Amino acid sequence: MATQIDLLAALQEIDQRLQRKELSLQELHQQVATTRSQIELKEREVEERQRRITELEVRHQAAEERLGEEEEKIKEKRVRLNRIRNERELLAMRREVEIMKEANGKLEDEALKLLEQIEQEKTLLVQSQAQLADFQNRIAQEAAQIEAQVATLEAEAQFERGEREKITHLVDADLCARYERIFAKRGGVAVVEIRAGICQGCHMRIPPQMDNQIRSNIQQNTGTIFHCPHCGRVLYWRAASEDTSNA
Ligand SMILES: [Zn+2]
Structure with a gap:
């Protein structure tokens, strides 16, 4: 018959195997959690870029509208210019039109700059989306593999726990x-x-x-x-x- 010390030594072997299996299980869960958090981070990045593009597009739209309005005003002024006969009044109005055109030039630059920013953001968005898809593919591939590993480890651990139970009944x-x-x-x-x-x-x-x-x-x-x-x-x-x- 096995002595208490023999039983303890056998119990320890089981416990050490169980501990290794539990550690492996923890590592697998950790691996899944890491990939998940990478995905979440990328998802937030994609959302942030999309939000930024929308914001830039709104600003671009507003700049274009203002530009249209200002150009309309310049046209009206030009029509009125043709009717003015007084030289001084004519000069003043021409000067006014010049100033308006200058302001419109700045507005045009602004609109163009916004358009460039939108293009840049769109390029970055495509990159982020590609990275996200990559992570999602990876987790899909890993998931099945990890699930199988987890199932095996859990079944093995279950068996070890059964063996452990048998021994602990015999130990004081x-x-x-x-x-x-x-x-x-x-x-x-x-x-x-x-x-x-x-x-x-x-x-x-x-x-x-x-x-x-x-x-x-x-x-x-x-x-x-x-x-x-x-x-x-x-x-x-x-x-x-x-x-x-x-x-
Ligand atoms: Zn010692």
Whole structure:
């Protein structure tokens, strides 16, 4: 029959596999979340460019309308010019028309500049939309692949949890709780071998008396549990591990 320490060692193997699977699952979810946030960012960029184009088009439209109105006014003035006979009045009105034409020139430049900005924004919009489509394609391709990986990992984890349950039924409840605390606190390593008097968890030397006790207890199968006095991990001794140098 397996001793408590054998069971704990088996439990730890399961827990370590479970931990790796859970980590892989987290990474996969993280990968999906990263692509999603890239898409959201691009979507906002596309919206912002579209909003900017609309705003520029409104301004361009307004400039064109004002230009039309001003040109209409100049035409009216010109008609009136033809009817004026008084020289001074004629000069004044010509001067007025000149000033209006100058103002219209500026208005025309403004409208042209707006048109250029609209063209630039449209080019950038096409780029952003292409990048967005790229991200969307990527997530569509990744999604199926990641879903399959997640399903496999979850099924495997489910199996491991079943195996874990079987073992924990056989382990003393207090010892199991103690093991779980150490596992959580000590980076997923709670049961370690003692080799040549050294704890393989913290690599510190175990007092020789304790080392002897551990060996004899395990050989006699008494089931006493020993903790490393330095790191608190459960110590496990196997004759085979120390024999490897002779192999
Ligand atoms: Zn230790």
